[in-house]
Amino acid sequence: MSLKMKSTCERCGNGLAPTDECYICHYECTFCPSCTDQQDAVCPNCNGELVRRPRPPN
Template structure:
């Protein structure tokens, strides 16, 4: 998972929400809103990125 917004380079590690397109271009919530949920790279729809929770005994790949 990418750790920075591709538009403003802001950290996504500190934010709870990030948005991705089908090519996994990744943006923060503010940039996504400013771009009307459209990826500037592929013109695909930006949707909320799934989260990953670290759980005890979970193997991180």
């Protein structure tokens, strides 16, 4: 099973490239670092922890 590499922050709508730093919850809700900080690393959809999304292999 692979991650859905979403290309936009779900809060602010900024674009996210596959290699950009971004954060996801268990359900793969995706947020940029700034929005993650503003939400105290908690997903507003499920209240789960937001963790750094792994980068795809080279």
